[in-house]
Amino acid sequence: MKILIVEDDPVLADGLTRSLRHAEYAVDCLNNGAEADHVLAAQSYDLVILDLGLPGLDGFEVLRRLRRRGAAAPVLVLTARDGLPDRVKGLDLGADDYMIKPFDLPELEARVRALIRRGQTGGGSALAHGALVLDTAGRRATLAGEPLDLSARELGVLEVLMMRSGRVVNKEQLAEQLYGWDEEVGPNAIEVYVHRLRRKLEPAGVSIRTIRGLGYLLEKAPSA
Amino acid sequence: MPESRPATPPRSQTTLRKQVLAWLCWPLLLLWSVSSVVDYDIANRFVNLAYDRALLESALDIGRQVKVLKERIYVDLPEVAVQMLQSRESGRLYYRVTGPQNDYITGEPDLPPPPDPFSERVNYYDDQYRGRPVRIVTLQLPLEPGKTERMVMVQVAENRSARNDFARQILLRMILPQALLIVVAGMMIWYAVGRGLAPLVTLRHEIENRSHRDLSALPEEQAPQEVRPLIHAMNALLERLSAALAAQQRFIADAAHQLRTPIAGLKTQTELALRQAPQGEAQTTLRQLQSGTERTTRLVNQLLSLARAEPLIGRVQASELIDLRQLAREATSDWVPRALERNVDLGFDADSHAAHVQGNSFLLREMLNNVLDNAVRYTQPGGQVTVRVAASGSGPTVSVEDNGPGIPDGERARVFERFYRVLGTGAEGCGLGLAIVSEIAQSHGAQVSLYPGIGGIGTVVKIVFPQLGGNFDGQASELASM
Numbered sequence: 056m057k058i059l060i061v062e063d064d065p066v067l068a069d070g071l072t073r074s075l076r077h078a079e080y081a082v083d084c085l086n087n088g089a090e091a092d093h094v095l096a097a098q099s100y101d102l103v104i105l106d107l108g109l110p111g112l113d114g115f116e117v118l119r120r121l122r123r124r125g126a127a128a129p130v131l132v133l134t135a136r137d138g139l140p141d142r143v144k145g146l147d148l149g150a151d152d153y154m155i156k157p158f159d160l161p162e163l164e165a166r167v168r169a170l171i172r173r174g175q176t177g178g179g180s181a182l183a184h185g186a187l188v189l190d191t192a193g194r195r196a197t198l199a200g201e202p203l204d205l206s207a208r209e210l211g212v213l214e215v216l217m218m219r220s221g222r223v224v225n226k227e228q229l230a231e232q233l234y235g236w237d238e239e240v241g242p243n244a245i246e247v248y249v250h251r252l253r254r255k256l257e258p259a260g261v262s263i264r265t266i267r268g269l270g271y272l273l274e275k276a277p278s279a
Numbered sequence: 280m281p282e283s284r285p286a287t288p289p290r291s292q293t294t295l296r297k298q299v300l301a302w303l304c305w306p307l308l309l310l311w312s313v314s315s316v317v318d319y320d321i322a323n324r325f326v327n328l329a330y331d332r333a334l335l336e337s338a339l340d341i342g343r344q345v346k347v348l349k350e351r352i353y354v355d356l357p358e359v360a361v362q363m364l365q366s367r368e369s370g371r372l373y374y375r376v377t378g379p380q381n382d383y384i385t386g387e388p389d390l391p392p393p394p395d396p397f398s399e400r401v402n403y404y405d406d407q408y409r410g411r412p413v414r415i416v417t418l419q420l421p422l423e424p425g426k427t428e429r430m431v432m433v434q435v436a437e438n439r440s441a442r443n444d445f446a447r448q449i450l451l452r453m454i455l456p457q458a459l460l461i462v463v464a465g466m467m468i469w470y471a472v473g474r475g476l477a478p479l480v481t482l483r484h485e486i487e488n489r490s491h492r493d494l495s496a497l498p499e500e501q502a503p504q505e506v507r508p509l510i511h512a513m514n515a516l517l518e519r520l521s522a523a524l525a526a527q528q529r530f531i532a533d534a535a536h537q538l539r540t541p542i543a544g545l546k547t548q549t550e551l552a553l554r555q556a557p558q559g560e561a562q563t564t565l566r567q568l569q570s571g572t573e574r575t576t577r578l579v580n581q582l583l584s585l586a587r588a589e590p591l592i593g594r595v596q597a598s599e600l601i602d603l604r605q606l607a608r609e610a611t612s613d614w615v616p617r618a619l620e621r622n623v624d625l626g627f628d629a630d631s632h633a634a635h636v637q638g639n640s641f642l643l644r645e646m647l648n649n650v651l652d653n654a655v656r657y658t659q660p661g662g663q664v665t666v667r668v669a670a671s672g673s674g675p676t677v678s679v680e681d682n683g684p685g686i687p688d689g690e691r692a693r694v695f696e697r698f699y700r701v702l703g704t705g706a707e708g709c710g711l712g713l714a715i716v717s718e719i720a721q722s723h724g725a726q727v728s729l730y731p732g733i734g735g736i737g738t739v740v741k742i743v744f745p746q747l748g749g750n751f752d753g754q755a756s757e758l759a760s761m
Binding site for chain 2: 272
């Protein structure tokens with residue numbers, strides 16, 4: 056797995072490089088936009104971590120040229136700018152993810168893993184949460200390799216929860232996901248599905264928390 | 280938080296109105312007094328002329344009655360004529376007739392003699408008679424026509440009081456209208472100056488009612504020509520002020536941005552070192568370093584928020600219709616993972632009515648983030664934080680209540696100050712959170728209040744927005760116009 060880091064702050068660049076090398080990635084590091092553009096034109100990477108404020112060539116421009124050449128490598132934009140327009144512009148230009156400095160290293164590493172996985176599977180069909188793995192294409196779930204007996208609706212609920220693992224999912228989002236199986240999915244029905252899911256997952260230590268007035272949250276897997 | 284308005288400055292004793300009035304009234308009064316003196320003199324002269332003529336007529340009447348019979352001179356005054364002389368409307372007449380040898384013939388023997396009896400044929404003079412000022416005419420008449428050797432002198436006197444009264448009346452009728460004119464002129468000046476200064480009063484209200492974040496130009500069109508340069512100068516100052524403020528904000532924002540990258544480096548390196556360092560002293564040091572970095576991060580983010588929330592000068596801030604429930608639900612959801620980490624039960628509660636507010640969703644989100652940050656940070660593990668949104672009552676309201684340690688009475692007002700931290704809370708923080716909250720709330724015309732929770736436990740932060748359609752204190756419309 057080859058990762059290119061384009062970051063002009065030497066301390067941050069060094070930290071990122073070393074952390075990703077520890078994770079067994081092959082990491083190249085550049086501190087200049089123009090240089091990055093050259094290198095990206097010549098080589099292909101599995102992931103580009105791109106700072107926006109770069110000397111030589113602006114990060115936005117590097118990204119624009121990369122996408123114009125048709126390169127599909129996932130790009131994770133790092134920036135000190137958190138204004139909404141910047142974020143939208145970055146995503147419009149073809150960035151796959153966006154992190155605002157300063158960030159938490161574990162979170163960056165998690166997103167790097169997710170981006171690389173998505174890049175490889177072309178959309179990402181497998182969701183993992185600790186020992187729990189959901190194959191979205193095959194529509195089945197396994198817990199520590201053992202298949203889980205889940206109904207289609209329970210799978211639907213689990214998929215939404217796993218996609219937004221560690222974040223709150225409200226009942227409307229769950230109802231939206233389930234729309235199509237039933238004509239109408241009321242909040243009570245959702246409570247039933249979540250209740251059943253819980254019963255099946257809790258023995259394995261995967262817990263779905265109810266957040267008062269907001270919805271549900273799949274608690275972060277301990278190893279994530 | 281109520282905005283502190285400077286106390287009204289002590290009123291200057293010399294108002295413009297008083298000055299104009301003084302400049303008008305003192306010269307007018309001086310002119311008036313001079314004119315009164317002149318008027319009195321003129322009145323006196325003409326009154327004297329008229330009265331003297333009448334007095335002479337009387338003397339001539341008496342003179343015509345001087346007769347000589349057998350060398351004896353006598354005056355043939357019928358009783359009716361004497362009575363007429365003594366009961367005139369303009370006061371009693373006294374007379375005396377003396378012969379060629381200054382011998383008394385008739386009348387009042389004690390009338391004062393003329394100063395120089397033989398100077399003129401007709402002689403007027405003032406004197407005293409019976410203790411009162413009198414005007415006397417002396418008429419010299421020949422006993423026989425054409426013969427000037429033997430002359431009879433007729434003296435007629437009358438009290439001056441009648442003519443004095445008359446002169447005074449004339450004077451009064453002349454100066455009273457003048458005085459009235461001065462009073463009317465004064466009143467008109469008073470009114471006119473007031474009318475003339477009205478644009479300044481309007482200007483004053485305009486400035487007084489402004490919020491400190493409104494640095495837009497003052498209206499110049501309605502002001503009169505004389506006031507325009509002043510407004511113009513003030514507008515130029517406002518413009519420079521906004522430019523300076525904008526530059527300052529840009530500087531803070533830039534500084535915060537610039538700090539983010541090195542902090543990110545520091546954070547990453549600390550995290551890496553923590554993974555590699557063995558348990559013990561080094562770990563402790565690195566943990567301290569990490570917590571310091573966290574606090575620096577928070578401070579930088581909050582400085583940036585504050586720079587954003589402060590007077591929105593020269594920057595385009597979109598204002599839109601926002602459902603407060605939606606916004607608060609999303610913000611609360613974002614904080615759930617952090618709350619779970621700290622074992623704080625974070626929940627949300629909203630009634631079924633939409634709670635619409637007009638404003639900038641980015642800033643409002645920032646505001647809620649800061650309230651939530653405080654609540655989650657200062658509530659003990661096992662505690663509870665609840666965000667509530669209500670549309671009813673005085674306006675759309677969002678409140679965040681916790682059952683944490685609460686804020687002591689005395690400190691409740693101060694927590695909105697920048698960099699103020701409640702002592703003894705232990706948790707890391709830089710004291711900018713509530714300053715940001717208050718700044719953003721104010722820019723949306725919302726009121727922030729802080730009070731203890733039910734039973735005196737914990738803290739409730741309540742933000743009440745103005746009802747839509749009502750008057751927003753000018754600030755939301757200001758947001759909208761940008």
